[in-house]
Amino acid sequence: MMIYKRSSALFAEAQEVIPGGVNSPVRAFKAVGGDPIFVKEAKGAYLFDEDGNKLIDYINSWGPMILGHAYQPVVDAVIERTKKGTSFGTPTELETQIAKLAVKMVPGIDKIRFVNSGTEACMSAVRLARGFTGRDKIIKFAGCYHGHSDSFLIQAGSGAVTFGSPNSPGVTQGTAKDTLLAEYNNLDQVREIFEANEDEIATVILEPIAGNMGCIPPAEGFLEGLKALCEAHGALLIFDEVMTGFRLAAGGAQELTGVQADIVTFGKVIGGGLPVGAFAARNEIMNHLAPLGPVYQAGTLSGNPLAMAAGLAMLEALDRDREIFKRLEEKTEYLHKGIAQVLIENKITHTINRVGSMISVHFAEEAVTDFASASAGANDTFKKFFHGLLAEGVYIAPSAYETWFITDALTYEDLDATIAAVAKIAPTL
């Protein structure tokens, strides 16, 4: 059993001066109860918290640390750059270097613009799509997350295809009415929305492999169907690859699925653990962006040298050793099989979804294919699962709607230890 005395004390202190004690809500343990863990340091596959506990980490900063924590080439690159100044507000050669590498690795893009977060990337991609098409409306899917900009904080009301209503106070009705909602994997619904809004849809944005309602793969033909609908109706297809980019393959979900989007957004892995986002497209679209074109987008710290150095070291490592993606998938499959066997032996109802190095365990009877089925899982069981694993030194995301991220730093011993932890707690679920 682990002790969390110091973490709890630090959390109490943080709550005095930071809303909820956290700078991003997912870090709080609201969905599972209890206090978040304050991390002191991390190396490879492990977190070391303020109470001296060692945890096997399956969150990995919510995706970026695909090669494990404190990956040496990234650490070295950042230290070296820091000595030369941390921000100039002028172009640097580094930005061209990482841009060239990204353009080489990702299919179908000519140019890429760097920003500071996935939120910024998606927000800017939608503005670009609107500017390019001269249209206002966007289609998004319930359960897909594209950051916290106003247009995206809209959820489906009982899966109905209606005008969105804001699900965060502060998002105006005016903004919400331009975001149209569909169910993930429901192509017919998207077709109906297009037909009801002829010549009004600027873009369809989605996670090509969803990762923010657990891991949900696209149904056979779903992505191809969206692409065909976009082409038929003059809309742009945006793949939000903030999570999947440089994770599922060097070329992300586009490479994995063979479907080419019009605009692709990045974040997480592309920054190697520093704050980076990016969006990219072919010239025809990217040339609409300021200062070349009329669509405005800017950032004082965009392309920051430390962030670019970290991102470049990360992408170079992934480009050099493409076997990484295969290794990650094999480890994820091993974990999947191990956990599934234990849950079956203990007669625990579950569904495990997995694509590449993304995996999620749902305590649900039916297949998890969209937001509604992801929501049908037994949350009480998940809470016990989460706290049980934590007590055994295994740290998964504190919500049933999150994907686990497998890193190259995880050894098969770590995976066995994780499966053993599941076996130990399974009778209590």
Ligand SMILES: *Cc1c(COP(=O)(O)O)cnc(C)c1O
């Ligand atoms: C994390 C995430 C975002 C938001 O990125 P931030 O860097 O947190 O702003 C957007 N889209 C997807 C698919 C994500 O997973």
